[in-house]
Amino acid sequence: MTGKLNFREFCIILAILFTVILFVAISFLFFVPSPEVIWTSMTSPEMIFSLKLSVITATISTIIVMLVGIPIGYSLSRFSFFGKSIVKSIIDLPMAFPELVLGLALLLFFGNVWVSKPLEILGVQIVFTKLGIVVAQIFTALPFAIRIIYSAFEGVNKRYELVSRSLGYGEFETFTKVTLPLAKKGLFASTIITFARCMGAFGAVLILAGGAYMNTETLPITLYLNMSYGNLGMAITSGIVLIIVSFVAIVVFEKLEGLNAVKS
Amino acid sequence: MLLKVENLSIELGEFKLEKASFEVDKGDYLIIIGPTGSGKTIILETIAGFYQPKQGRIYMNGKDITGLPPEKRGISMVYQDYVLFPHMSVYENIAFGLRKKINDEGMIKREIERIAKVLKIPHLLNRSPTTLSG
Ligand SMILES: Nc1ncnc2c1ncn2[C@@H]1O[C@H](COP(=O)(O)OP(=O)(O)O)[C@@H](O)[C@H]1O
Ligand SMILES: [Mg+2]
Numbered sequence: 001m002t003g004k005l006n007f008r009e010f011c012i013i014l015a016i017l018f019t020v021i022l023f024v025a026i027s028f029l030f031f032v033p034s035p036e037v038i039w040t041s042m043t044s045p046e047m048i049f050s051l052k053l054s055v056i057t058a059t060i061s062t063i064i065v066m067l068v069g070i071p072i073g074y075s076l077s078r079f080s081f082f083g084k085s086i087v088k089s090i091i092d093l094p095m096a097f098p099e100l101v102l103g104l105a106l107l108l109f110f111g112n113v114w115v116s117k118p119l120e121i122l123g124v125q126i127v128f129t130k131l132g133i134v135v136a137q138i139f140t141a142l143p144f145a146i147r148i149i150y151s152a153f154e155g156v157n158k159r160y161e162l163v164s165r166s167l168g169y170g171e172f173e174t175f176t177k178v179t180l181p182l183a184k185k186g187l188f189a190s191t192i193i194t195f196a197r198c199m200g201a202f203g204a205v206l207i208l209a210g211g212a213y214m215n216t217e218t219l220p221i222t223l224y225l226n227m228s229y230g231n232l233g234m235a236i237t238s239g240i241v242l243i244i245v246s247f248v249a250i251v252v253f254e255k256l257e258g259l260n261a262v263k264s
Numbered sequence: 265m266l267l268k269v270e271n272l273s274i275e276l277g278e279f280k281l282e283k284a285s286f287e288v289d290k291g292d293y294l295i296i297i298g299p300t301g302s303g304k305t306i307i308l309e310t311i312a313g314f315y316q317p318k319q320g321r322i323y324m325n326g327k328d329i330t331g332l333p334p335e336k337r338g339i340s341m342v343y344q345d346y347v348l349f350p351h352m353s354v355y356e357n358i359a360f361g362l363r364k365k366i367n368d369e370g371m372i373k374r375e376i377e378r379i380a381k382v383l384k385i386p387h388l389l390n391r392s393p394t395t396l397s398g
Contacts (some may be wrong), residue, residue, distance in 0.1 A: 159346040162314045165334035166341040168364030177360075181351040 006255065029240055033233045041237035050222040051241055057130065057148050057218065058198035061137035065145045065194045068138075070187070074175070078158070087098030094143045099203030106139060106208045111196020132209035133216055137198040140205075145194045188257045196246045219245075265326065266290045267311070272320035272355045279303065283320070315383055325350040335364075348393035 004012075063144055075081070076088060080170040094102055101115065107206075109115055110126040119126065126132045156179055164174040181188070209216040218244045226234035267288040268385055274281040281303045283363050288294045313334035322330045329337050340361075348357050355376060362372045380386040388396065 031324055157346055160349060162309060162312070162334070162361075163341060163343065163346060163349075165314065166312050166337075166339060167361045168335045168338075170333070170335050178351075182349075184351075217316060 026243075029236055029243070034238050037233040038237050038240065041234045042241065044234070046214060046217070047234070047237065047241065050217050050219050050238065051245070053130070053133070053216075054199055054218040054242075055245065057133045057137060058195055061134050061141065061198040062191060062195045064134070065138055065141050065198070066187075067192055069142060069145040069149050069190070071195075072107045073146050074153050074179070076146070076150050077153035079122060087172040091146050093142050094139065094225060095147075099140060099201070101203075102139060102259075103136060103204035103207030106136060106204060110135070110208070118134065127208065128210035128212070128216065130209070130216055133205050133218060136204035136208040137201045140201040141194045144197060148190035148193060149183075152190065155186060156182040179239040184260065186256070188253055192250055192253045195249050199242060199245055265323065266292070268323040268326075269307075269311065270321045270323070272307070272310065272322065273318045274303070274306055274315060275318045276306065276315060279306065281306065285320075308341065312339045313337050315341060349395050350392070353386075353390050353392055354396070 072091075076084065076091075107127060110119075110132070116125075118129070124131065126135050160178050160182060161174050164178045165171070169177065200220055201218075201220075202224070205211070205216075205218060205222070206221060211217065211221040211225065218224065219238045222238040223242070224234050226232075226238065265287050269284060269286050272281070272284045284307060286294065296307065298304050306315065307369055307376075311322055313332060313336075317330065320330075321328055324337065324339070348354075349360065352360060358376050358379065359372050362375060366372050366375065376389070377386065380389055
């Protein structure tokens with residue numbers, strides 16, 4: 001070494017250093033508590049409740065986010081309409097918006113008499129309920145999902161749609177037979193990311209659903225609650241379970257995508 | 265007159281085309297020449313119904329088709345690129361165009377096999393178009 005670090009070396013070293021720190025930090029999760037502690041934590045009623053609730057709510061939220069996000073992403077990519085740029089910026093807003101503040105906004109909205117009373121008449125309660133978890137997850141994940149879905153549709157050349165239309169297929173048929181299959185990769189990716197974000201949603205879930213023990217307790221809430229009781233074993237284990245579930249989701253989705261690609 | 269384009273004006277963002285008129289009769293060839301970006305493709309896409317013109321009319325066999333959606337016009341568009349759907353096999357690509365004209369899968373299959381024989385490509389029918397050379 002001549003002592004002077006050139007720019008290229010500096011960038012590469014920074015990249016490697018950051019990656020190593022990240023990996024070492026994650027591995028601490030797995031090695032700090034003893035295997036027995038992890039096992040008893042994992043099989044505790046609280047963890048099982050929390051895992052079940054997380055998977056169920058995140059699955060419901062993901063389905064809703066995709067069902068809502070696909071038409072929104074498509075309309076932003078293909079159509080021009082009055083107020084489109086405002087819609088676009090509102091969708092961007094929560095990305096730069098702290099999750100806790102989003103939760104607070106949702107709490108004030110759904111807690112407002114004008115909103116909560118009509119919902120109550122319909123038998124729907126959102127504040128401090130399991131339904132609130134789903135609502136919070138949806139609002140946390142939707143902006144991200146729309147972004148990815150939007151770029152998936154941007155990646156499909158409009159001319160394929162035009163060709164399909166000229167062959168006699170209507171707008172909706174063209175969408176299902178040409179656009180959706182061509183955007184499949186991006187749609188799969190956004191499904192995975194949406195699920196992972198819903199599983200990991202914390203701030204908004206805590207505030208809107210209350211984070212009540214064994215009631216509105218999802219995995220991130222379990223981590224937080226046990227951390228504040230000083231129960232480190234449970235806290236770390238819920239972190240491990242979160243990582244495992246996200247990892248399994250990625251593997252399952254990639255398998256599904258692979259099968260789909262072979263078929264067509 | 266097979267196709268009659270009358271005073272067609274198109275505006276798309278920055279792009280503007282003013283008052284194009286021409287006629288094509290059955291059996292005619294029409295060649296449109298112009299530098300890149302002059303609007304050749306946009307004229308064809310407007311005739312096919314993908315863009316609504318700002319002004320002017322388009323007639324097909326004497327019938328005004330200016331307001332019809334593309335799938336109702338009976339005009340097909342073949343691009344230099346984007347001719348084949350990359351997510352369908354060669355067979356599915358051909359069948360896609362036939363399905364709106366023939367309502368019988370068996371007949372479509374026989375028709376595709378007949379065309380494939382004529383073109384000497386039966387062995388390529390199950391391939392993806394992305395694996396074919398020009
Ligand atoms: N959907 C659109 N919206 C706005 N501008 C467009 C659109 N499609 C094409 N253009 C612009 O219109 C002009 C003409 O395009 P085109 O018809 O493709 O030209 P050509 O086929 O003669 O090369 C180009 O400058 C192009 O960038
Ligand atoms: Mg062109």
